[in-house]
Amino acid sequence: MSTVTHAPAAPRSSSLKRFLTAREIPVASALIALIAVTYIINPRFLSPQSAKDLMLNATIMVILAVAQALVIITRNVDLSVGAILGLVAFGTGTVFNIFPNIPLVVVFVVGMFFGGLLGSINGMLVTSAKVPALVITLGTLYIFRGVLSSWAGSNQYFSGDNPKEFGNLSVDTFLSVPIITIIAVVITVAVAMFMSSVRSGRDLYAIGSDPDAARLFGIPVGVRVLSAFIACGALTGLAGVLYTSRYNSVGALTGSGIELDVVAAVVVGGVAIFGGSGTVAGAATGAVLLATITGALTATRVDKFWQQAIVGVLILAAIVIDRVVSLRRTRKLRASEAKDV
Amino acid sequence: MATAAETAPALTPAGTLALSLRGASKTFGPVVALADGTIEILPGEIHALVGENGAGKSTLVKILAGVHSPDGGEFLVGGKPAHFRNVSESKAAGISVIYQEPTLFPDLTVAENIFIGRQPKGRAGLISRGEMRRRAAELFATLGVPIDPDRIADGLSIADQQIIEIAKAISLDANVLVMDEPTAALSGVEVERLFSVARALRDKGAGILFISHRFEEVFDLSDRITVMRDGRYIQVHNTAEVTAPAIVTEMVGRELGELFPKKEAEVGDIVLKVEGLTSVGTFRDIDFEIRAGEIVALSGLVGAGRTEVARAVFGIDPYDVGSVSIDGARLNPHSPQDAIAAGIGFVPEDRRKQGLVLDLSVARNVTLTLRHSLARFGLISGRREKAAAEDWSQRLQVKTGSQDLPVSTLSGGNQQKVVLAKWLATDPKLLIVDEPTRGIDIGTKSEVHRLLSDLAGRGIAILMISSELPEVLGMADRILVMHEGRISAELHRGGATAELVMQAAMGNHGELHPGRTNEEISTGLEAGE
Numbered sequence: 056m057s058t059v060t061h062a063p064a065a066p067r068s069s070s071l072k073r074f075l076t077a078r079e080i081p082v083a084s085a086l087i088a089l090i091a092v093t094y095i096i097n098p099r100f101l102s103p104q105s106a107k108d109l110m111l112n113a114t115i116m117v118i119l120a121v122a123q124a125l126v127i128i129t130r131n132v133d134l135s136v137g138a139i140l141g142l143v144a145f146g147t148g149t150v151f152n153i154f155p156n157i158p159l160v161v162v163f164v165v166g167m168f169f170g171g172l173l174g175s176i177n178g179m180l181v182t183s184a185k186v187p188a189l190v191i192t193l194g195t196l197y198i199f200r201g202v203l204s205s206w207a208g209s210n211q212y213f214s215g216d217n218p219k220e221f222g223n224l225s226v227d228t229f230l231s232v233p234i235i236t237i238i239a240v241v242i243t244v245a246v247a248m249f250m251s252s253v254r255s256g257r258d259l260y261a262i263g264s265d266p267d268a269a270r271l272f273g274i275p276v277g278v279r280v281l282s283a284f285i286a287c288g289a290l291t292g293l294a295g296v297l298y299t300s301r302y303n304s305v306g307a308l309t310g311s312g313i314e315l316d317v318v319a320a321v322v323v324g325g326v327a328i329f330g331g332s333g334t335v336a337g338a339a340t341g342a343v344l345l346a347t348i349t350g351a352l353t354a355t356r357v358d359k360f361w362q363q364a365i366v367g368v369l370i371l372a373a374i375v376i377d378r379v380v381s382l383r384r385t386r387k388l389r390a391s392e393a394k395d396v
Numbered sequence: 397m398a399t400a401a402e403t404a405p406a407l408t409p410a411g412t413l414a415l416s417l418r419g420a421s422k423t424f425g426p427v428v429a430l431a432d433g434t435i436e437i438l439p440g441e442i443h444a445l446v447g448e449n450g451a452g453k454s455t456l457v458k459i460l461a462g463v464h465s466p467d468g469g470e471f472l473v474g475g476k477p478a479h480f481r482n483v484s485e486s487k488a489a490g491i492s493v494i495y496q497e498p499t500l501f502p503d504l505t506v507a508e509n510i511f512i513g514r515q516p517k518g519r520a521g522l523i524s525r526g527e528m529r530r531r532a533a534e535l536f537a538t539l540g541v542p543i544d545p546d547r548i549a550d551g552l553s554i555a556d557q558q559i560i561e562i563a564k565a566i567s568l569d570a571n572v573l574v575m576d577e578p579t580a581a582l583s584g585v586e587v588e589r590l591f592s593v594a595r596a597l598r599d600k601g602a603g604i605l606f607i608s609h610r611f612e613e614v615f616d617l618s619d620r621i622t623v624m625r626d627g628r629y630i631q632v633h634n635t636a637e638v639t640a641p642a643i644v645t646e647m648v649g650r651e652l653g654e655l656f657p658k659k660e661a662e663v664g665d666i667v668l669k670v671e672g673l674t675s676v677g678t679f680r681d682i683d684f685e686i687r688a689g690e691i692v693a694l695s696g697l698v699g700a701g702r703t704e705v706a707r708a709v710f711g712i713d714p715y716d717v718g719s720v721s722i723d724g725a726r727l728n729p730h731s732p733q734d735a736i737a738a739g740i741g742f743v744p745e746d747r748r749k750q751g752l753v754l755d756l757s758v759a760r761n762v763t764l765t766l767r768h769s770l771a772r773f774g775l776i777s778g779r780r781e782k783a784a785a786e787d788w789s790q791r792l793q794v795k796t797g798s799q800d801l802p803v804s805t806l807s808g809g810n811q812q813k814v815v816l817a818k819w820l821a822t823d824p825k826l827l828i829v830d831e832p833t834r835g836i837d838i839g840t841k842s843e844v845h846r847l848l849s850d851l852a853g854r855g856i857a858i859l860m861i862s863s864e865l866p867e868v869l870g871m872a873d874r875i876l877v878m879h880e881g882r883i884s885a886e887l888h889r890g891g892a893t894a895e896l897v898m899q900a901a902m903g904n905h906g907e908l909h910p911g912r913t914n915e916e917i918s919t920g921l922e923a924g925e
Binding site: 251252253254257263269274275 | 461483487495499515
């Protein structure tokens with residue numbers, strides 16, 4: 056018989072240590088450092104107007120990143136979000152064109168419902184076809200984009216065509232924070248609460264951590280994954296409506312290529328691409344970081360070309376940090392197993 | 397097979413049972429995993445289930461757990477018919493299962509792993525982490541283990557993971573607790589702790605199904621024992637009224653026909669010599685040699701370290717101490733390329749994942765090991781490849797429509813022949829075969845055996861790992877039995893019996909041969925030859 060297996064004691068890790076090793080710490084520190092350095096070089100970077108622009112630019116990405124994080128945490132991905140955003144944005148313009156006096160709240164509900172419907176198509180395909188979500192949503196990305204192209208043709212809706220109070224959501228502020236940014240923050244907080252403190256939210260982490268174990272444990276994996284895709288679609292729909300409020304025009308190309316920016320933001324924000332860990336708060340921070348880099352480079356007059364390269368470096372850094380942490384854990388495990396003999 | 401009259405004393409009226417399963421069957425394609433799964437568990441008893449590898453124990457457990465639904469048979473829980481469509485329904489009926497392999501969520505905290513799906517709620521219906529942590533700490537206090545409820549499960553030792561599974565099962569407050577080899581990864585102290593918990597649960601009225609390969613534990617803990625063999629229920633005993641040798645006889649008790657004849661081959665020089673091979677935590681002090689023309693079987697229970705030894709010999713896994721030599725020349729550790737160059741072939745246990753490239757053609761698979769000799773100026777000619785493949789397929793009688801079909805279209809037995817052909821084409825001195833006939837139908841099985849016997853006849857040394865006792869006894873010139881990482885006995889053809897192998901595999905020889913050690917048993921057998 057071997058000797059006692061345990062290390063003599065398992066001290067409770069202190070809350071400070073746990074805070075410092077949280078996955079969101081690198082991205083949050085990077086964001087703070089970026090803002091600080093840029094501010095030192097160019098103090099106008101944080102003037103009320105450019106701070107407001109910064110927030111407006113980040114808002115839509117934040118909602119998209121929160122939505123995407125829900126799906127990525129379950130070890131899936133939704134690449135069709137750019138096309139969903141485009142469809143809902145163009146749909147919003149169309150609705151205002153046909154019913155100029157429609158109450159805004161109805162537009163939001165319809166947009167989220169439309170997005171949720173598109174998300175449910177992804178979800179049903181992923182849960183029934185047993186094909187990786189990467190491939191399925193790549194397919195629906197092209198299909199949704201194709202539908203939008205034939206629907207919109209060369210038509211565009213301009214912000215001038217929309218009701219004034221709709222456009223004002225992106226202009227008016229409350230305590231110098233734009234209204235649409237407040238919407239994004241409320242969404243982030245609500246989804247974060249759901250993911251950390253509601254049982255079905257915790258199930259999403261369990262599924263992403265080990266889908267087979269989740270099945271053995273009796274977690275309704277299919278239903279949860281489908282719900283995650285529907286929620287992702289609905290939140291992307293919300294982002295689509297806000298996009299129409301924020302930007303000058305919507306058309307067939309609206310949201311093209313944005314899916315990769317979103318996945319980048321989520322990964323940089325500390326959500327593991329293979330699911331199971333990370334938080335929506337981290338994903339939202341990642342989105343803010345990527346949006347801020349653009350602003351910071353402009354403020355410091357660095358060539359815009361560097362922006363994409365820097366985003367690339369951040370993605371690689373996020374993945375390397377992840378690998379190093381998990382390798383270290385494996386090594387610790389081996390050491391503790393060896394002691395058992 | 398026992399008659400109904402003999403089983404009667406141990407059977408009980410259905411109404412008083414916590415759970416009963418009668419005549420349950422389950423097939424997966426052509427494979428019959430369970431032919432007659434029968435078990436009954438009383439409230440307040442610890443019921444042991446024993447049987448060889450592949451006797452159908454795990455399938456039975458998965459039926460109880462709601463993972464598989466049985467194809468036939470009667471299943472009652474608390475006297476009512478049960479038709480579980482999934483795990484949640486089984487759980488809701490009060491059945492809790494601890495699997496052999498811990499199934500934790502590596503990214504979640506220990507506390508959350510215990511309470512996932514039923515986390516305690518606090519204010520506003522949100523999960524109360526404080527309460528969850530407190531309850532987890534309480535459970536660990538009961539179990540007497542110092543595990544931090546707040547750490548994530550990733551990186552925990554297997555033993556700690558198993559403890560968390562146990563804590564999880566206890567916290568469910570189940571009527572029936574199923575433990576599928578829960579002690580395999582635990583040390584003595586932890587096993588004792590687990591047993592006292594199991595006894596406490598029994599005294600509170602829970603029925604416990606306990607599966608173990610360790611007889612010591614079975615007899616120490618259980619009230620009754622059910623024996624299974626070849627997917628069938630054999631017999632149930634009151635533990636107090638039965639002995640270990642009697643159980644072993646029931647576990648292995650089948651006629652050894654002339655199914656697995658190994659022809660006598662001329663035994664030549666030593667080909668493989670393994671000395672003092674040790675890999676910390678996996679196996680220790682492994683010494684053996686194989687001569688040309690000899691088939692040596694490595695027997696033992698799953699997890700005893702058989703496959704690990706084979707992988708270390710072939711250089712797939714590194715080892716810590718010891719040496720492996722072919723024809724007297726020492727091999728570099730951890731280098732399959734060197735092993736192949738020295739003349740070792742390796743037919744892995746999982747041929748679909750490790751032995752074949754399923755989507756490639758038969759010809760490509762056969763010639764995978766010949767890529768260098770077939771190539772001219774770095775290019776492989778399709779014609780030469782096909783010619784070589786056809787030659788080998790004919791010699792081994794691989795049944796395929798065409799050499800161009802993907803190997804995934806072949807039957808299991810023919811796939812195994814392709815793997816063998818692949819290695820034979822390299823003209824090996826030593827062939828390591830891991831579970832050579834697993835999942836292969838009985839007809840092709842004997843063809844594979846004939847093939848291995850032919851190869852030995854041609855002077856190839858063969859190391860065979862097998863969990864099937866008849867195969868081991870029929871094919872091997874010598875049998876090395878492993879128990880918990882060590883060779884516990886060496887038995888020679890003629891002197892080996894199923895009972896002796898099984899006893900050595902369970903690390904329990906005192907019952908059969910009081911006062912004799914392994915060495916005495918094996919030398920005694922040698923002397924008797």
